Structures are given as C-alpha cells and as structure tokens.
Amino acid sequence: xxxxxxxxxxxxxxxxxxxxxxxxxxxxxxxxxxxxxxxxxxxxxxxxxxxxxxxxxxxxxxxxxxxxxxxxxxxxxxxxxxxxxxxxxxxxxxxxxxxxxxxxxxxxxxxxxxxxxxxxxxxxxxxxxxxxxxxxxxxxxxxxxxxxxxxxxxxxxxxxxxxxxxxxxxxxxxxxxxxxxxxxxxxxxxxxxxxxxxxxxxxxxxxxxxxxxxxxxxxxxxxxxxxxxxxxxxxxxxxxxxxxxxxxxxxxxxxxxxxxxxxxxxxxxxxxxxxxxxxxxxxxxxxxxxxxxxxxxxxxxxxxxxxxxxxxxxxxxxxxxxxxxxxxxxxxxxxxxxxxxxxxxxxxxxxxxxxxxxxxxxxxxxxxxxxxxxxxxxxxxxxxxxxxxxxxxxxxxxxxxxxxxxxxxxxxxxxxxxxxxxxxxxxxxxxxxxxxxxxxxxxxxxxxxxxxxx
Amino acid sequence: xxxxxxxxxxxxxxxxxxxxxxxxxxxxxxxxxxxxxxxxxxxxxxxxxxxxxxxxxxxxxxxxxxxxxxxxxxxxxxxxxxxxxxxxxxxxxxxxxxxxxxxxxxxxxxxxxxxxxxxxxxxxxxxxxxxxxxxxxxxxxxxxxxxxxxxxxxxxxxxxxxxxxxxxxxxxxxxxxxxxxxxxxxxxxxxxxxxxxxxxxxxxxxxxxxxxxxxxxxxxxxxxxxxxxxxxxxxxxxxxxxxxxxxxxxxxxxxxxxxxxxxxxxxxxxxxxxxxxxxxxxxxxxxxxxxxxxxxxxxxxxxxxxxxxxxxxxxxxxxxxxxxxxxxxxxxxxxxxxxxxxxxxxxxxxxxxxxxxxxxxxxxxxxxxxxxxxxxxxxxxxxxxxxxxxxxxxxxxxxxxxxxxxxxxxxxxxxxxxxxxxxxxxxxxxxxxxxxxxxxxxxxxxxxxxxxxx
Numbered sequence: 001x002x003x004x005x006x007x008x009x010x011x012x013x014x015x016x017x018x019x020x021x022x023x024x025x026x027x028x029x030x031x032x033x034x035x036x037x038x039x040x041x042x043x044x045x046x047x048x049x050x051x052x053x054x055x056x057x058x059x060x061x062x063x064x065x066x067x068x069x070x071x072x073x074x075x076x077x078x079x080x081x082x083x084x085x086x087x088x089x090x091x092x093x094x095x096x097x098x099x100x101x102x103x104x105x106x107x108x109x110x111x112x113x114x115x116x117x118x119x120x121x122x123x124x125x126x127x128x129x130x131x132x133x134x135x136x137x138x139x140x141x142x143x144x145x146x147x148x149x150x151x152x153x154x155x156x157x158x159x160x161x162x163x164x165x166x167x168x169x170x171x172x173x174x175x176x177x178x179x180x181x182x183x184x185x186x187x188x189x190x191x192x193x194x195x196x197x198x199x200x201x202x203x204x205x206x207x208x209x210x211x212x213x214x215x216x217x218x219x220x221x222x223x224x225x226x227x228x229x230x231x232x233x234x235x236x237x238x239x240x241x242x243x244x245x246x247x248x249x250x251x252x253x254x255x256x257x258x259x260x261x262x263x264x265x266x267x268x269x270x271x272x273x274x275x276x277x278x279x280x281x282x283x284x285x286x287x288x289x290x291x292x293x294x295x296x297x298x299x300x301x302x303x304x305x306x307x308x309x310x311x312x313x314x315x316x317x318x319x320x321x322x323x324x325x326x327x328x329x330x331x332x333x334x335x336x337x338x339x340x341x342x343x344x345x346x347x348x349x350x351x352x353x354x355x356x357x358x359x360x361x362x363x364x365x366x367x368x369x370x371x372x373x374x375x376x377x378x379x380x381x382x383x384x385x386x387x388x389x390x391x392x393x394x395x396x397x398x399x400x401x402x403x404x405x406x407x408x409x410x411x412x413x414x415x416x417x418x419x420x421x422x423x424x425x426x427x428x429x430x431x432x433x434x435x436x437x438x439x440x441x442x443x444x445x446x447x448x449x450x451x452x453x454x
Numbered sequence: 455x456x457x458x459x460x461x462x463x464x465x466x467x468x469x470x471x472x473x474x475x476x477x478x479x480x481x482x483x484x485x486x487x488x489x490x491x492x493x494x495x496x497x498x499x500x501x502x503x504x505x506x507x508x509x510x511x512x513x514x515x516x517x518x519x520x521x522x523x524x525x526x527x528x529x530x531x532x533x534x535x536x537x538x539x540x541x542x543x544x545x546x547x548x549x550x551x552x553x554x555x556x557x558x559x560x561x562x563x564x565x566x567x568x569x570x571x572x573x574x575x576x577x578x579x580x581x582x583x584x585x586x587x588x589x590x591x592x593x594x595x596x597x598x599x600x601x602x603x604x605x606x607x608x609x610x611x612x613x614x615x616x617x618x619x620x621x622x623x624x625x626x627x628x629x630x631x632x633x634x635x636x637x638x639x640x641x642x643x644x645x646x647x648x649x650x651x652x653x654x655x656x657x658x659x660x661x662x663x664x665x666x667x668x669x670x671x672x673x674x675x676x677x678x679x680x681x682x683x684x685x686x687x688x689x690x691x692x693x694x695x696x697x698x699x700x701x702x703x704x705x706x707x708x709x710x711x712x713x714x715x716x717x718x719x720x721x722x723x724x725x726x727x728x729x730x731x732x733x734x735x736x737x738x739x740x741x742x743x744x745x746x747x748x749x750x751x752x753x754x755x756x757x758x759x760x761x762x763x764x765x766x767x768x769x770x771x772x773x774x775x776x777x778x779x780x781x782x783x784x785x786x787x788x789x790x791x792x793x794x795x796x797x798x799x800x801x802x803x804x805x806x807x808x809x810x811x812x813x814x815x816x817x818x819x820x821x822x823x824x825x826x827x828x829x830x831x832x833x834x835x836x837x838x839x840x841x842x843x844x845x846x847x848x849x850x851x852x853x854x855x856x857x858x859x860x861x862x863x864x865x866x867x868x869x870x871x872x873x874x875x876x877x878x879x880x881x882x883x884x885x886x887x888x889x890x891x892x893x894x895x896x897x898x899x900x901x902x903x904x905x906x907x908x
Contacts, residue, residue, distance in 0.1 A: 173636075176743045177694075181635035240631075289630045
C-alpha cells in the first residue's frame with residue numbers, strides 16, 4: 001500500500017509538499033483553513049509579493065514549476081537606494097550581472113502550486129477545514145469543517161505547514177519539553193502602493209522595475225517591489241512607538257494619513273508624487289507585526305512534523321521566507337526517500353538537518369534589517385560591496401560574498417554564514433598583512449634612500 | 455465603592471495577593487482550577503518542600519504570616535556536600551552564622567495563605583473553576599465550573615497567578631506583539647525520599663537536618679531538604695538522554711529502579727542505606743521537566759496582569775521561585791497604593807519594576823545549577839566561599855557576596871547581580887594590584903639585599 005500523508009495548510013510550503021509527495025505516489029490529504037482560492041479568489045495572508053531566489057527556484061525546478069517564475073517574475077539584480085534628497089544609487093546584488101532575485105506574486109505562486117498538487121489523482125485538497133486537535137498516541141489529526149462537521153484523519157505522516165500561527169504547533173506546545181519562542185520587533189509594517197503610470201522612462205512603471213527599491217532612514221525604512229501590472233508594492237517599516245531622543249517616524253507619532261503625508265514630504269520626498277493614494281492607504285491599511293518564531297523539536301510521535309513558517313517564522317529582510325519553506329520540502333522529501341517505510345527516522349533526520357539552517361537564516365534576516373535600513377545609507381556600504389564583488393571576480397570559487405551564498409546558491413544557510421565569517425576574517429587578516437608590508441616597505445625604502453644619501 | 459480584583463489561581467502567589475488586597479479593603483474573587491485543599495487535601499503541583507529566604511519572609515511579615523515559617527521551618531544555614539567516597543563537608547551560606555534559608559512544606563504554606571485570604575469577608579474563594587477566556591475590551595474573565603457551568607466575571611484588576619502553564623497568559627499570547635519563550639533543560643528531575651530513623655546522632659533525621667544536602671556529580675546531582683517529620687525529600691537531577699562520550703547517569707540509560715540502585719551504589723553510595731524505598735520510588739515517580747518561561751508584556755488592556763510563575767517560571771536551583779512570587783505581590787500592591795483608582799498605571803509600573811528582576815533571577819537560577827552540581831565538588835569552591843566570607847566580615851557593608859544578596863537581603867535581583875559583578879571585578883583588580891606590589895616589593899628587597907652585599 002502507498003504511504004499516506006496529511007498536510008495541514010495549503011500555503012506555499014504545504015501545496016509544494018503535496019505536489020512532491022503526489023509525484024512520488026503517496027496518498028495525500030491536504031486540509032486548509034481558508035476557502036479554495038481557485039473558486040473564491042485568493043485571501044492573502046502576508047505580503048502581496050515575495051522574492052524568489054536560487055533556493056526557491058531549485059525546489060520549483062525539481063517540481064517542474066520554475067518556468068512560470070522565470071518567465072513572469074520580475075528580475076531584480078540589485079537595490080536602488082533613495083537618499084533623503086531624492087538622489088538614487090544602484091548597488092548590484094552580485095558581481096555577476098546575470099544574477100537576480102525575482103519579484104513574484106504570492107497569490108499567483110500559491111495558485112500555481114495548488115493546481116500542481118491537485119492534478120495528482122492521489123492528492124485530495126479539502127478547504128474550509130481547520131485543525132482542532134492531534135492525538136499523538138492514536139496518530140490522528142482532527143479537523144472542523146463548515147457547520148462544525150468533524151473529520152478525524154490518520155496517516156503515516158502528518159505535516160503542519162500551517163504558518164506562523166500554526167495550530168499543529170500549538171498542539172505540540174502542550175507536551176513537556178517543547179522549546180518555543182516568539183519575539184516581535186519594535187517595528188511594525190504597513191503596505192502602501194505606487195500605481196502604474198501612463199508615461200515616463202520606465203512606463204508603465206513609475207520607477208526602474210529592475211531593482212528592489214530602498215529608502216534607508218537609519219532606524220526605519222520603506223522598500224518597494226515591482227509587480228507585473230506596472231505597480232510597486234511599498235512596505236513601510238517604522239517603530240510602533242517613538243524612539244526617545246530621536247526625531248524618528250513611528251506609527252504612534254504619525255497617527256493618520258495626513259500626518260504621514262507631512263512626514264513623507266520631509267523624509268521620502270521623491271516617493272510622494274508617485275503615491276497618490278498615500279493618505280487613504282495609510283489610514284486604511286493595518287499595521288502588521290514582525291515576529292521571529294523558533295521551536296524544537298519539529299517532529300513528534302514518529303509521525304508529526306512541522307515545516308515552513310510553522311517551524312521557523314522569520315522576518316522578511318533577507319527575502320528568504322518562501323525559499324526556506326521550499327528547501328524544507330526538498331529536505332523532507334529527500335529524507336523520506338532515504339528511509340522508505342520509516343517515517344519516524346526520516347522526520348528525525350529532516351529536523352536535525354533543517355533546524356540549524358532555519359536558525360541561521362532567522363538570525364541573518366534580523367541582521368539584514370539593520371543593513372537595509374541603516375548601513376545601505378552610508379558610503380562604506382557601497383565600498384564594502386565593491387570590494388566583495390572585486391574579490392569575488394578575482395577568486396570566483398574561493399571568495400563568495402554572503403549575499404550571493406544566501407540568494408544565489410543552495411549552500412545550506414548555516415554553512416553559508418560560517419563561510420562568510422571565515423572569508424571576512426581572511427580579508428581582514430590580508431588587509432592587516434598588507435598594511436604591515438607597506439609599513440615595512442616604507443621603512444626599507446627610507447633606509448635605502450638614507451643609505452643613498454649618506 | 456471599593457476597587458475589585460479577580461485573581462486566577464490560589465497557589466502561593468495568588469493567595470498571598472488575595473490576602474494583601476483583602477487587608478486593603480478590595481473586593482476580591484479568587485478562582486482556582488483545583489479543588490479546595492481545606493476540604494479535600496492538598497494536590498501538589500511541583501515539589502514537596504521549598505526554600506523560603508529573606509524576600510519571602512519579608513513579604514510574609516507584611517502579611518503578618520511569617521511567624522509560622524520562622525517557628526516551624528527548618529533552618530538550613532549551609533550546604534552539606536557529599537563526595538563520591540561518602541566524605542561530607544559543610545559550607546555555610548553566609549559569613550553570618552545566624553543567616554539561614556528555611557525548608558518549608560509547600561502544602562502547609564499554601565494552606566496558611568488560603569486561610570489568611572479566606573478570613574477577609576471581602577475575599578471570596580471559588581475552587582474547581584478553570585479560566586477559559588479573557589475579553590480585553592469588555593474586561594471580563596470567563597471560568598468553567600463543575601458540570602460545565604460558566605461564570606463571567608468583571609473587575610477593575612484581573613491577575614493571572616495561575617502558574618507556569620497559565621491559562622491567563624495563554625489568552626494573552628494570542629494577541630500580536632506578545633513576546634514569549636519557554637526553554638526546557640536537558641535535565642529532568644525525579645523526587646525520592648529518605649525516611650526518618652529511630653536512632654542515630656540526628657534522629658529522627660537520618661542526616662544532619664541543618665543543611666541542604668548536595669551530591670554534586672559534575673553533569674548531574676541529587677539534593678535533599680529536611681521535612682518536619684524527620685524525613686528528607688530528595689530530588690535527583692539527571693539528563694534525560696545519555697551525554698555522548700561521558701559515563702554519566704541519565705534517565706534514558708537508567709530505565710528502572712533496579713538499574714538506579716546499581717547506579718546509586720557507584721555514585722551516591724552513602725545515600726543508599728538511607729533510601730530503603732529507592733527502587734520502588736524510582737519506578738513509581740514521574741520525571742518532571744525544568745522549564746524557564748519568559749514573556750512580555752505582563753500587563754494588558756489596563757486591567758490584566760501576570761504574577762509569579764505565570765509571568766516568569768524559573769528553575770529551582772536558587773530556591774527563589776516562591777520568594778520571587780511573593781516579591782511580585784508586594785510590588786503590585788505597592789504600585790496599586792501609589793496610584794489609587796488608576797489600575798492601568800499601577801500594573802504598568804509593576805511590570806516595568808519586576809521584569810528586569812525576574813529576568814535576573816531566571817539567569818542566576820540557571821547559573822546556580824552549574825555551581826551546585828559541578829563547582830561545589832571542587833576545592834576552589836570552598837576557597838572562593840571562604841574568601842567571600844572573609845571579605846564580607848572585613849567590610850560587612852561594602853562587600854556582600856551574591857548568595858547573601860539574593861537570599862538574605864531584599865536588594866532587587868537585578869541590582870544584586872550587578873553589585874556582585876562589580877565586587878568581583880574589584881576583588882580581581884585588588885588581587886592583581888597585590889600581586890604587582892609583591893613583585894615590586896620583591897624587586898626592591900632583592901636590590902636592597904644586593905646593595906647590602908656589594
């Protein structure tokens with residue numbers, strides 16, 4: 001008999017995993033809390049668009065689903081930095097100009113994955129069903145459908161791919177020795193938009209679409225990603241509360257759209273003419289929180305496992321959330337293939353392989369917030385990127401900058417971070433050695449000159 | 455009209471707070487999940503006995519309840535260290551021999567506090583009711599009683615004093631921006647016992663009752679606290695899983711009482727003759743986990759607040775869990791008295807005052823596990839304590855060792871830790887200066903001698 005799986009959640013990770021297992025002949029049932037987006041339109045969770053990079057494409061390629069993203073995604077080979085005075089500077093992501101992260105619509109990608117999963121006769125998708133319980137001993141998951149109808153389901157493998165506020169994880173939390181943390185940033189976010197334009201050098205785009213736009217303002221920032229219809233989705237990252245002693249924008253200090261407009265005129269002046277809906281959108285759109293969730297274990301009872309945001313919600317500043325979930329899917333499927341008939345061993349290997357990498361990208365995503373909102377605004381940032389890219393061109397195999405390792409390779413996140421640290425130490429040592437050599441050289445030259453003069 | 459409070463939980467913190475507020479004329483309703491211990495006997499949560507020190511006594515004194523603990527508690531002025539070979543060494547807790555922590559029964563203390571609270575006509579205690587919901591906007595707490603009967607209650611102040619697995623906190627967790635972490639040690643604990651004896655130098659006690667007994671074994675340990683009936687409650691702290699590369703006991707590697715007995719004969723040999731029930735108790739008693747819980751905020755909606763383990767569950771290694779809860783009660787009552795009619799402000803001040811102290815004692819309790827199980831076994835430990843006590847005798851006001859600050863003063867935990875760090879730095883600096891002085895002195899002496907000889 002074919003092995004069976006229950007997947008809780010038909011978001012990005014859940015639907016890709018359903019497709020992977022469907023391809024491999026598993027009998028799969030997917031339960032999703034929300035309605036069927038194919039029938040009723042997509043009801044978004046988080047942001048409107050996301051960045052897909054090498055890891056995501058690698059997983060989609062294995063699922064034969066990368067074509068869509070490669071064809072219709074918008075290539076962003078670098079950042080466009082907007083200074084306070086409206087000056088812009090383009091800083092490439094990589095020394096290799098063919099490398100780019102891809103802006104893609106979350107809803108389009110999710111629909112693509114749901115359709116791919118649904119095409120397998122051995123994959124059954126059930127919407128409008130929320131997970132209400134797990135029974136570790138019986139190995140069952142319980143769901144509640146419309147009108148309170150109850151479904152008890154059993155399978156060899158039960159995967160919680162139900163997002164940052166995972167119901168599956170909530171049930172796992174109740175057992176002893178479940179380590180868990182959720183930590184929110186002091187910053188929240190609000191989505192705004194830049195609509196398409198009729199004329200201009202980049203029409204229908206109001207700005208160059210071949211970049212991820214950043215307005216770095218020290219303690220806060222705005223970013224904008226292009227959409228295929230010519231619009232940009234902007235995300236404003238501001239602290240909730242005023243920062244004592246600093247004249248910095250905060251959601252509390254800027255209570256409404258009119259106040260936001262005044263603030264924008266001072267700090268994001270070049271964006272104001274591009275944002276005709278700013279006042280209305282600021283008033284209308286909610287403030288989202290930015291949470292990092294870590295937990296352990298990810299596997300329980302030899303049968304239940306967590307995946308994606310349910311296991312490791314991260315902040316969006318490295319654009320790796322979806323990519324990390326897709327890597328989870330690959331790792332889980334590979335482990336299941338290594339140990340046919342032994343789900344317990346497979347999910348244990350999966351969790352031990354992925355946990356250090358999830359922790360690493362969670363940390364790097366937090367670090368990158370500081371880089372994006374603050375360091376990009378300083379001259380040293382461009383210089384450091386130039387040096388990194390020059391070293392990479394000189395030694396393409398030996399020196400690969402961290403951003404490249406994370407976004408343009410599939411080197412595991414933890415290994416990527418470790419390698420970047422090692423590289424930075426070597427560069428520092430080399431700089432010191434070079435400095436010492438120059439001092440010695442100058443001394444020798446001075447002695448020689450002095451000798452010549454005497 | 456008198457201000458009103460709902461307290462969820464009639465454990466140590468909840469019942470002391472009810473008594474405090476009752477004394478101050480508040481209209482108080484306490485809801486407890488368990489049955490009434492006065493009618494049905496005490497159903498224990500955690501350990502059988504606990505250590506009460508200066509902070510706990512200070513709070514109990516304010517409640518006129520310290521007499522019982524002072525009279526019937528068993529004074530433990532130091533630790534008795536049991537080496538592998540059965541040799542024992544007594545190391546006092548303080549330079550001042552009159553200072554002692556008190557071993558007291560958790561159930562007796564809880565009953566004392568419940569009776570004190572219940573004596574106020576304005577305090578109503580309701581047992582067998584569990585908290586099932588909070589409504590932040592309406593300001594109500596909902597409880598479910600026997601047979602599913604529902605009670606909705608409203609008050610000016612609602613306090614979650616319902617322990618490490620707090621239902622009140624669980625409801626607060628659902629809101630955005632609630633930071634939370636729970637982290638379990640790799641060690642679990644199991645309670646064992648040493649019964650009273652008919653004869654012997656300490657009869658009815660099998661060992662000296664004037665000490666907290668420790669069997670430090672590097673990665674693990676056993677401790678024993680005296681009870682008024684002449685018995686000792688032992689707690690075995692072992693890792694759950696074997697530690698790779700070490701021949702260390704673990705609950706997984708010692709699966710039953712017979713195996714435990716063999717292990718004890720090798721590592722806790724002097725205790726074996728005192729523990730006739732060892733095999734049966736090891737088989738019967740569960741393994742408890744040791745969790746540290748941190749969260750923020752502790753206050754919500756201007757009305758709801760957390761207290762004690764619900765806000766900050768800590769590991770037991772500094773014997774400060776109950777003491778910290780009692781300090782919370784004092785801080786909350788003081789804040790409410792500073793701001794009559796303004797609960798929102800009072801609970802905000804309370805949480806900001808207590809949070810850094812709760813974090814500090816959580817960290818110190820974790821640190822103290824290493825001290826108890828490992829450092830106490832080394833010669834340097836006794837030397838360091840001797841030095842600390844000598845300095846304290848020399849400069850009783852200027853130099854107070856950390857253990858004294860935590861256990862024998864009410865200096866806030868965070869300030870105590872900071873002060874101990876400063877003191878240790880000064881001692882280190884003084885030692886270096888003294889060393890330098892000796893070197894210089896020796897040089898001068900040598901020069902003088904050389905001069906004399908020439």
